[in-house]
Amino acid sequence: MPEFRLYNSMTRSVEPFAPADGETVRMYACGPTVYNPAHLGNFRTFLFADLMRRSLKLAGFKVRQVMNLTDVDDKIIKRATEQKKTVREVTEPVIGMFIADRDYLRIEPAEHYPRATDFIVEMVDLVRRLEMKGIAYQADDKSVYFAIDRFPGYGRLSRLDTRELKTGARVAQDDYAKENAQDFALWKSATPDDEACGAAWDSPWGRGRPGWHLECSAMAMSLLGETIDIHTGGVDLQFPHHEDEIAQSEAATGKPFARFWCHGEFLLTDGAKMAKRVGNVSTVEDLRSQQVSAAAVRHLMFSTHYRKQLNLSGAALEASMEAVRRVGDFAGRLAAAPGGTPALATVAETFRAEFDDALRDDLNAPRAQAALFVFINHVNAELDKRGSDVAGLAAAREAFARADAVLNIVPEREGVDASLEPWVEQQMLARKAARGRRDFAAADQIRKALEEKGIVVEDTAEGARWKKVR
RNA sequence: GGCGCCGUAGCCAAGUGGUAAGGCAGGAGACUGCAAAUCUCUCAUUCGUCGGUUCGAUUCCGACCGGCGCCUCCA
Secondary structure (H helix, E strand, C coil): CCCEEEEECCCCEEEEECCCCCCEEEEEECCCECCCCCEHHHHHHHHHHHHHHHHHHHCCCEEEEEECEECCCHHHHHHHHHHCCCHHHHHHHHHHHHHHHHHHCCCCCCCECCEHHHCHHHHHHHHHHHHHCCCEEECCCCCEEECHHHCCCCCCCCCHHHCCCCCCCCCCHHHCCCCCCCCEEEEEECCHHHHHCCCCECCCCCCEEECHHHHHHHHHHHHHCCCEEEEEEEHHHHHHHHHHHHHHHHHHHCCCCEEEEEEECCEEECCEECCCCCCCCCEHHHHHHCCCCHHHHHHHHHCCCCCCCEEECHHHHHHHHHHHHHHHHHHHHHHHCCCECCHHHHHHHHHHHHHHHHHHECCCHHHHHHHHHHHHHHHHHHHCCCCCEHHHHHHHHHHHHHHHHHHCCCCCCCCCCCCCHHHHHHHHHHHHHHHHCCCHHHHHHHHHHHHHCCEEEEEECCEEEEEECC
16 A cells, blocks of 8 residues: 655655554644624635545544644634624634634535634643743733744744845834744733633733744643644745744753645635635635535645645636536435446556545646546446446445545435425325326426526436435 | 746646646536536647757756745745
8 A cells, every 4th residue: 555645844745654653643723803704815714624634534544633723812802892892702603603604615624623713721831831940931011922033943944034024024023022023922912802702811920821833832732732733824824933832842841843834835815815804705605505516626626736836716606516516416426326336446456545545646626626527527437338247336336435425526415395396295296197108298387397496307218306406 | 147947728726758647617418497506528739048968858858938935024
């Protein structure tokens, strides 16, 4: 069996991957900051993590995944202050929306969804460890900072040593309290606003709240151990977020924080990064209201490799909707087929090998999906022969099922309103009768009436059936 | 300015030092009372441009053009 290979941002190369303990992959995925609903760009990254965990499982590994919910940060506090709410009141409903969107997109839940505010003790402890080692210091503004010049490895992930700062940029006047402009906050001293909205905790350095980077380090190490196998996130998190996580964690433990750093590329709209400040975001809710199925979204997101930018467009979405329609029809046909041909066993085996190879090769989902369509084509051709071989059919079903356990791109078969269903069935019977007496004018009229309700009638060898389309 | 990624048919998109997967759309045919679905055939002598290395490059190197991102909160 070919090895599992992943691109590691730290080494900038594709490397063989296996969990450190040989069995369970400890994976940490940077999650959402819950101050308003995540957009599709965020979800591209979460879908990337979903692809990762499902591919790892397909390869035979167990997975223990943590995805954090950042429920204290500047934006949340700002919102809470504006709305005169507590941070909890701001984040609670947004977390609910996140879960709903996650489920809609069929993202397999991680094992843990820790909230930053539930790990204050662990965070304070981490800062204390850093302080004892002389790497963290409390500045005049009472905040505690990480001294990057006391951590020799700082900047390895983003190759800071090879960079020059943008000329004339960022003089950091507001951060005069820090010893070094690039030092980052571990613990921020509380402001009156922080206190007002419940975003302040006691600590050895006074009332305050955790810095963003600290949350991930503390939660990852608490739940997964001091060295985790895989850490994922969007490319924009590489610097400074992940760089700072590495610094804090490794300075405290003296051990490597993550063995593999994996970053997903951006989702673009109109040729620009999808971001709230650009004003080009769309949400899962937007898609739902446009009748775009989760299957279609997944197909689209998996049709481009995760390390390549993907431009979201109406045309691309429509292509995916149609592609997934085909997958759905195939799934129905495969399930209902009375028999197949012996050749299906070979078709299934070929598919299985190519599909697995593709995913093992740095999660090449586009290639995996291509293999699926080749498989569908071959199986359809075999089923057209109307054979009665059950072993071949079973092999095809099995191969399809395990592939879809990763992709999950079979669209939900849409039903009609319960009140409409008896009418539909009645029309189908009437049409059958009309066709029986070769009254095709009447039969076509019924077809047309059904079509107006968005129902397509298909005549097959096993009789007529109907399906709902948009 | 520094660091990095990308540029493959109408659109989306894999891929390899030896001559281009797959999806959508399109064309022709089969099947069908008509459809739908499905199947078959077809759809890039060519992979941004110009050079170089090579027996041979889309794939390696260089330059250029174009697009995107990071360097600041950010999936």
